[in-house]
């Protein structure tokens with residue numbers, strides 16, 4: 001036996017993670033470039049100070065105050081409203097995904113997604129001993145409903161994971177596609193629509209939250225990491241049928257959300273209008289970036305998110321490196337030949353454009 005005595009299937013696996021490099025312009029993890037205001041930081045600090053006085057006690061396991069605030073926040077995106085009993089939160093939407101697979105995946109069960117898709121999903125499937133099956137999206141990165149239907153009929157998945165807007169392509173799903181998948185899967189499984197980038201969707205794109213009353217097997221996940229400019233907070237959440245929240249209570253760690261996290265998230269939520277004020281700025285910058293990349297003769301995926309996938313390059317690693325050499329970190333991800341850039345401030349995007357032009361000249 002070699003030390004440490006690790007499970008066989010975990011041997012030799014590199015821990016997942018985007019490079020965290022100390023460079024002037026970081027456009028690689030879809031963070032919001034605009035941090036919280038002084039007033040927001042002060043409110044978070046005051047809330048944490050208050051929580052600190054009670055740290056001898058375990059936190060509210062049901063995090064009711066926070067769930068109530070999240071339900072109110074989500075209710076702006078659906079005419080049907082969202083109730084506190086439909087909301088569940090955890091340390092990032094990544095923990096939400098893990099909890100969903102702990103409860104609804106597992107040995108003998110199957111999770112399905114459609115590639116290109118979020119690269120973390122297969123890891124949660126592995127960690128929960130859930131069989132992982134990846135279908136394909138079509139050439140435009142949309143969902144080919146006939147192919148999806150065939151895959152679901154063949155595999156009978158217990159969990160279907162659909163990022164919308166999709167990471168790494170930025171593609172949002174049509175409500176009709178989500179409805180079709182919910183009906184197809186039926187009561188045998190869950191359809192999880194990961195709306196980590198939901199707030200960045202373009203005008204006229206509806207949130208899957210609107211479909212919740214029609215489908216009790218639908219789960220919509222959100223996060224405070226992206227539009228909400230609080231990636232460091234680690235707060236993700238879902239909206240679903242209350243029975244699904246009850247099932248998660250069985251697998252969650254006791255007191256999984258610390259008093260400090262709950263207090264900080266609640267205080268930050270009080271600043272929602274200000275934190276979200278930058279969303280329109282970022283959407284405009286995104287649309288301008290798409291246009292500019294197309295004007296360079298590149299292929300660019302339509303984006304409803306705060307990042308853009310573009311290509312294709314014969315040697316994308318060389319382009320990524322040449323851009324990095326100029327102080328701009330983007331992401332080498334997605335299908336072969338494509339690169340992804342997160343939307344930053346106008347100054348950062350100027351740096352990106354200059355670096356990319358120089359890198360492309362170098363490669364020509």
Ligand SMILES: *Cc1c(COP(=O)(O)O)cnc(C)c1O
Nearest residue numbers: 092093094118167196223225236
């Ligand atoms: C960034 C991202 C998340 C957010 O994860 P957190 O754990 O909430 O920070 C979730 N899903 C997708 C597809 C993402 O790209």
